[in-house]
Amino acid sequence: MSYQIGMDALRLRPTPRLAHTEYCSNDALKRHVTGMDEPSIERERAFMDAWEIDFIWSTNEGPEPWSERGRTTDMGHAEFLEHGVDRREAKPSPFKSPEEVLAFDAVAEYGFTDMDTLVTHYENLYQWARSNFPDQVWTGGYYQTIVSGAIAAFGWDMLLEAAADQQRFAKVLDSFYRQAEHHYHAWAQTSIEVFMCHDDFVWTAGPFMRPEFYRAEILPRYKALWSIMKDAGKLVVFTSDGDYTEFVDDVVEAGADALCFEPMTDLDVVVERYAKTHAILASKVDARTLTFGSPEQIRGEIDATIPLALECPGFMFAVGNHIPSNVPVENALLYMEHLRSRWDRG
Secondary structure: HHHHHHHHHOOOOOOEEEEOOOOEEEHHHHHHHHHOOOOOHHHHHHHHHHOOOOEEEEOOOOOOOOOOOOOOOOOOOOOOOHHOOOOOOOOOOOOHHHHHHHEEEEEEHHHHOOOHHHHHHHHHHHHHHHHHHHOOOOOOOOOOOOOHHHHHHHHHHHHHHHHHOOOHHHHHHHHHHHHHHHHHHHOOOOOEEEEEEOOOOOOEEEOOOOHHHHHHHHHHHHHHHHHHHHHEEEEOEEEOOOOOHHHHHHHHHHHHEEEEOOOOOHHHHHHHHHOOEEEEEOOOOOHHHHHHHHHHHHHHHHHHHHHHHOOOOOEEEEOOOOOOOOHHHHHHHHHHHHHHOOOOOO
């Protein structure tokens, strides 16, 4: 069963094939694979089962969005979904100067949801997911951990201006850490087996602040947060967009059990260092190749991944940066067909 393969991979146990996950918003692909025209839980489950997806990447920040409790910055949204239904124009930021950002406290701004209410919300969500997706591992998780919390509040422009004052900015990030800590304690009291920590703490080109700042102010806070989950017996998966090759060792030292990343992070480096000790959710398959590349290029990125993947008892194959709606259906089908032809461990 897919659920068993997913859990075995995360726990570095033998599996008959490579484990598999995808982050897919390609409606045309789902229609083609399932024969169901309208989005629904039934179609999503049918797609997951047809594509032998073992693991569902999921996070949740509770029943009360920050936008209903305090100031946030809407940076807009590019078109990923079919017909551009997700496109959203940016709105003016409520923060007019770096000084306003440096005076910000996320706990004072957003408050804490009552703990019992939060635990109940998360537990109900998990039970709903297990009922609707019994053949997949479904993660609890938190998206706006530290840096992503600051992005959600301030937007990139104000964040970058304020980050120049590192001493004061560290205090601001600490408030996002304290906000996240409350939610981590709530998730720790639920029945989840796996927790997804998301934090986009780097860019495509790597860190956007001095590496020593990350190691002094961000990574120790990851360690504190993840200890909450590990003390409760949960596995911790860490995800960041961009290239965090420079911090892979730090993330492992902080306590992550599994590393989830885009093709910008160097898969060869991660496999060389952590093939036998950590689950790895990734591949060399890039969404840009899947969108614009030739069949030979798509197969080539799969073929470049497979020898590395087979070194790892906990490898989970994925197009690391999403299968959006502009990926041609025939390319996605070719990808899946070729992956299936190569993923057996026997």
